[in-house]
Amino acid sequence: MMQSAADEPLDGISATRQYVDRMVTGDGRCHGMKVLLLDSTTTQILSCVSTQSEILSREVYLVTRIDDPRRRGGSSSNGGAAGGGHSLALREEESTGHLKAVCFLRPTETNIGLLVKELASPRYSEYHIYFSGILSQSLLTLLAESDPTERVKQVQEFYADFLPINPDCLSLNCRNTLPMSYHSTSGEYAALYERNLMGLQSMLLAMKRQPAQIRYQKSSRMARKxxxxxxxxxxxxxxxxxxxxTGSSNSSGSFMLLVLDRMDDPVTPLLSQWTYQAMVHELLGLNNSRVILRGVPNVSKDLEEVVLSSAPGQDAFFQTHRNSNFGELGEAIQKLLQDYQAKSQNTSNLQSIEDMQQFMEKYPELRSQSHAVSKHVAIMGELARLVEVCSLMDVSAFEQDLACADDQAGHLKQLMSNLDSATVKIPDKLRLGMLYALRYETAATSAIPAVKEAMRRGGVPPDGVALVDAILKYAGAKIRGPGLYGTNKDAASKFMKSFMTSVQGVSNVYSQHSPVLMETVENATRGKLSGVTHPMLVSGGRSSSNVEGMPLSQELLIFMVGGITYEESTKINEFNQANVGKIRIILGGSTIHNSTSYLEELKLMISCR
Structure with a gap:
């Protein structure tokens, strides 16, 4: 059935929440107590937009995994689906025949197999099945033939086959995709490619957008495919x-799909980060909206695992400050603490029944605020400790200079000093060596062999030193496009960038770098994106470099094979904020990298032929 795109926002969280709301009510056809059956991926998707307590408040008696082996033994347990609620479990002796099952699953052969087993010996009175992507006709037929008792009441496709991290940032949480650029899409990489294809299809369907233009990064055969x-x-x-x-913002046909490849910008994932969401991901790890603080000095037991979510109603402070820089964040957390102290002091003097009643009315809010304050104070404290222990301010300043300035002799001298330093950590020495190699790979007097030897002396292990060659193989000057170090800019624009950096002073030292993505965005939204570097697909699967006369894009979905970073997400959000009502961009990618995950995937390049 043809769907309506009228008045649909270009917002990943909003689109997914609408699907979840429809699922838990069965589109009005699933009343009463129910069980929510998920798989590993849809569990993560649900966690991005809803808390478990929200789900359980919608007549959902149990949230569990269809692939949980304990279910086959007759017992069910909570699968940890949408974090933030209480754990539930059904005892073996409890009857589940009166409950209805709402299944939200990826349309895979494995999940269909599990459904077939479920329907062969049904545990629930009804099954309302929702797939997160396009279900093939063969799998649909198999499912239909496996329902002898006719318990399945509906089968629908709800296109939420991605993790909506922020309203304008989407991820497939699909790792190990960097080597896809060097392999065909058969064999071990076929499943990875299929996951990326289905995820991108789902993004378009969830946003209800049909691209007027589809363009891709010419330097990447994977982006083209x-x-x-x-x-x-x-x-x-x-x-x-x-x-x-009539209300559709897409009615003008100005929506563009732009497919890029991580290889065009190997630098951004190697840089230290200084905004809240990005710092947490880089220094602590931010996975499925969760931060593990277990083992952090002086952190209480109830803060060993906390949630940082951009979904509405979950963490107002994080939603407001996820893109705040380190200095702004410290001031904001101080104000958050002061506001909480003021409110708690106002409830300390309870002299009448009315005072007590008012306190009890405010108590849940205060308790929630207390947890939020404690959480953000604990995270900020650990970030500050790691910045000091790892000398990250000095390291980051040099990283930024390597990424933005051209001074081979000066950089080599400073690099050698950092590689010999006992205060610079091994992972930082590795990143600095790789950044130097990327910038000066083609220099007439290459010092890369000497740098690798200095890395070894400085304690970088052999598999780390080998990553210098791996990153040049993956995204060296002969592989990537021309935009990384401004080779496609004229001298005047380079001078102006250098001049603005110097006059803005040291406050800008840690944010000089701008990802290649942002130059691509600026050109795309002004109608100046070159058809030579980013051709357009035309009829018959052909590509055209002639893009003159095409309408300006007011909406863009940018998908990056190989993964994106929170720095790029922050820049896209800033662009959207500066162009409200004019241009809207959604950024999606195979995964969201920090330097650790990026280096882990680059290790796979060592074995690539």
């Missing part, structure tokens, strides 16, 4: 053809 396969699926399947109401 993905763009081509998405284009073919749009032509072949009516579900991509949306009705456009």
């Amino acid at each position: 993905l763009a081509l396969d998405v284009s073919e699926s749009i032509k072949a399947d009516q579900i991509f053809h949306f009705r456009r109401g």
Whole structure:
């Protein structure tokens, strides 16, 4: 059935929450107590937009995993689905026959197999099944033939096959995709490629957008293949053809899909970060909206695992300050603490029954605020400790200079000093060596062999030193596009950037770098994106470098094979904030990298032929 695109916001969290709201009510056809059956991926998706307590308040008696082996033994337990609620469990002797099952699953052969087993010996009175992506006809037929008791009441596709991290930042949480650029999409990489294709299809369907233009990064054969396969699926399947109401922002046909590859910018994932969400991910790890503080000095037991979510109603402070820099964040947390202290002091003097009643009315809010204050204070304290212990301010200043300035002799001298230093940590020495190699790979007097030897003396292990060659193999000057070090900019623009950096002073030292993505965005939204570096797909699967006369894009979905970073997400959010009502961009990627995950995937490049 053709769907309507009228008045649909370009917002990943909003789109997914709408699907979740419809699922837990069965689109009005699933009243009463129910069980929510998820798989490993849809558990993560649900966690990004809802707390477990929210789900349980919607007549959901139990949230569990369809692949939980304990279910097959007759017992069910909570699968930890949408974090933040209380754990529930059904005892073996409890009857579940009166409950209805709402299944939210990826459309995979494995999940269909689990459903077939479930329906062969059904535990619930009804099954309302929702798939997060496009279900093939063969799997649908198999499912239909496996329902002898006719317990399945509906099967629908709800396109939420991605993690909505922020309203304008989407991830597939799909790791080990960097080597796809060097392999065909058969064999061990076929499943990874299929996951990226299905995820990108789902993003388009969730946003209810049909691209007027599909463009891709010419330097990447993987970007071209993905763009081509998405284009073919749009032509072949009516579900991509949306009705456009009068209120649709897409009615002008100004929506562009732009497929990029991480290889064009190998530098951004190697840099230290200084905004809240990005710092947490880099220094502590931010996975499925969770931060593990276990083992952090002086952290209480109830703060060993905390949630940082951008979903509405979950963490107002984080939503407001996730892109605040380190200095702004410290001031904001200090104000948060002062506000809480003021409110708690106002409740300390309880002299009448009315005072007590008012206190009890405010108590849940105060208790929630107390946890929020404690959480953010604990995270900020650990970030500050790690910045000092790892000498990150000095390291980051040098990283930024390596990324933004051209001074081979000066950089080499400073690099050698850092590699010999006992205060610079081994992971930071590795990143600095790789940043130097990327910038000066083509220099006439290359010092890369000497740098690698200094890295060894400085304690970098052999597999770390080997990553210097791996990153040049993955994204060296002969592989990537031309934009990384401004080779496609004229001398005047380079001078102006250098001049602005110097006059803005040291406060800008840690934020000089701008990802290659942002130059691409600026050009795309001004109609100046070159068809030579980013061709457009035209009829018959052909590519064209002639993009003159195409309408300016007011909406863009940018998908980056190989993963994105929170620095890029922050820059996209800043761009959206500066262009409210004019241009809207959604950034998606295979995963969201910090330097650790990026280096782990680069290690796979060592074995690539």
